[in-house]
Amino acid sequence: MNIVCLLGSPRKKSNSSTLAKRFVATAKKLGAKVKTYTLNDLKYRGCQACMACKKKLEKCALKDELAEVLEAVQESDVLVMASPVYFGDVSSQLKACIDRMYSFLKPDYVTNPSPVRLAPGKKLVMVLTQGNPDEQAFSDIFSRYDYFMKWYGFKESHLIRACGVREAGDIETRQDILTLAEEIARQVCSN
Numbered sequence: 001m002n003i004v005c006l007l008g009s010p011r012k013k014s015n016s017s018t019l020a021k022r023f024v025a026t027a028k029k030l031g032a033k034v035k036t037y038t039l040n041d042l043k044y045r046g047c048q049a050c051m052a053c054k055k056k057l058e059k060c061a062l063k064d065e066l067a068e069v070l071e072a073v074q075e076s077d078v079l080v081m082a083s084p085v086y087f088g089d090v091s092s093q094l095k096a097c098i099d100r101m102y103s104f105l106k107p108d109y110v111t112n113p114s115p116v117r118l119a120p121g122k123k124l125v126m127v128l129t130q131g132n133p134d135e136q137a138f139s140d141i142f143s144r145y146d147y148f149m150k151w152y153g154f155k156e157s158h159l160i161r162a163c164g165v166r167e168a169g170d171i172e173t174r175q176d177i178l179t180l181a182e183e184i185a186r187q188v189c190s191n
């Protein structure tokens with residue numbers, strides 16, 4: 001099982017990265033191969049809407065450090081997207097990467113019943129951490145991205161979410177959610 005883990009936080013001791021790494025550690029013990037990318041360390045731009053991926057290429061035309069990440073996502077069985085909640089959404093680092101996944105859509109994606117260039121059946125694991133302790137607040141984020149990933153042919157999705165974690169390292173006291181990350185890794189790796 002090939003896992004690609006995208007870390008969307010710019011922080012050291014990041015809460016979302018800590019949860020994603022806990023997931024990854026368990027998955028590795030179960031035999032998964034993992035590629036982890038700290039997006040903030042990479043130089044890349046968001047989608048330029050040049051439409052080259054629809055008109056002349058089968059992939060994104062931008063030759064920057066996200067090109068390897070997009071290739072790895074294409075080859076993965078499991079995609080982990082970890083992010084802090086910033087202004088009610090994922091971080092700009094992760095959002096720019098997601099926008100570049102527009103290149104996975106075929107030119108006739110609006111009408112084509114098989115609209116994506118990805119093999120079907122991938123699994124999504126989304127990790128979200130937010131300062132606000134209210135679980136209702138920003139609970140729409142996962143469902144919005146899950147909707148798009150289902151359209152992209154993903155068959156299964158999981159959410160690891162911590163509310164009320166604000167300072168870097170706050171997650172260390174949330175044993176229940178750290179344990180959940182391990183449990184979800186076992187579920188994902190078991191089928």
Ligand SMILES: Cc1cc2nc3c(=O)[nH]c(=O)nc-3n(C[C@H](O)[C@H](O)[C@H](O)COP(=O)(O)O)c2cc1C
Binds near residue numbers: 010011016085132
């Ligand atoms: C630019 C910025 C925007 C933020 N926006 C929100 C927000 O909209 N809602 C919220 O609950 N927390 C917000 N926070 C707090 C972070 O979500 C919180 O600190 C989280 O634990 C960070 O995760 P990380 O340690 O993985 O970076 C924001 C923090 C920053 C720096």
